[in-house]
Amino acid sequence: MSVVLQTEPFEPGALLTAFAAGRAETGAVASFTGLARAEQGRAVALELEAWPGFTDIEIARIGETAAARWGLQDWLVVHRTGPIAPGEAIVFVATAASHRREAFEACDHLMDYLKSRAPFWKKEHGPDGARWIEPTDRDRTDAERWETT
Amino acid sequence: MARVLLFGRLADVAGWRERMIEADSLSALRVALARGDGVLGEALAGPGVQAAIDKTIVRGDAALTPASEVAFLPPMSGG
Incomplete structure (x- = not known):
């Protein structure tokens, strides 16, 4: 159950291996890795701003x-901040549950939240200058x- | 007096990220900021901009103390 914000690049495979290790009672681990797109040359770099604390x-x-909602045994969010080059991983989310449906849905939910509601501000640097992505x-x-209603 | 923090495009609009400003309420702070910089004042009132006092999102007005930290947060986007 942890959140890591870091400026250094990370290797998603290594994170998944570590997250899935030593789980005798976990039937399902779901994960998602988000990468920075080049947008056909329009994005030279992304810059992610967070507010630590x-x-x-x-x-x-x-x-x-x-x-609590999906009865997860564990979850992990790793998110880059600072400059990110196209092709590099921006975000990694993993969830562990007894069964796959809960792991999939919780992972999907966490990513939807991160895209539009987590306090990050994203700027795309391109050949013609920079623009904020909302x-x-x-x-x-x-x-x-x-x-839920 | 309050410590004011700007994030994302708001910091670009203002040309600063952190500043001490005299104000005893959030509404007074908005007026003071808009008086000093009309473009920033408009940006702060724009759609989706939220304010947080001491790291808690507030809606409407609120009192500020000299120790208050006020952050203005434009629409958020991660991942």
Whole structure:
């Protein structure tokens, strides 16, 4: 059950191997890795800004909520901050549960939350300057899928 | 007096990220910021911009103390 914000690149395979190790009672581990796109040359680099002491606590709060909702045994969010080159991993999410449905859904939910509601600000640097990326309508409706009445 | 933090495009608009500003409420702080920089004032009132006092999102007005930390947060996007 942890959140890691880091400026250094990470290797998703190594994170998944470590997360899945030593789990005699876990039937399912789901994971997602998000990569920075080059956008056909329009994106030379992405820059992710976070607010340490706020961003990590907000992600931990949503992680705890997801853990309770889907009965997770464990979850992990690793998120890059600072400059990120195309092809590098930005985000890694893993969930562990007794059965696959819970692991899949919780992982999907955590990613939808990270895309549009976690306190990050994303700037795309291209050949013609920089622009701030804000959540798309699709990102917002994806996040709304999980709201319970 | 409050410590004001700007994130994302708001910091680009203002040309600063952190500043001490005299104000005893959030609404007074918004007025002071807009008086000093009209473009920033408009950006702070823009859609999706949230304010946090001492790391808690607030809606509407709120009192500030000299120890308050006020952050203005534009629409968020991770992943």
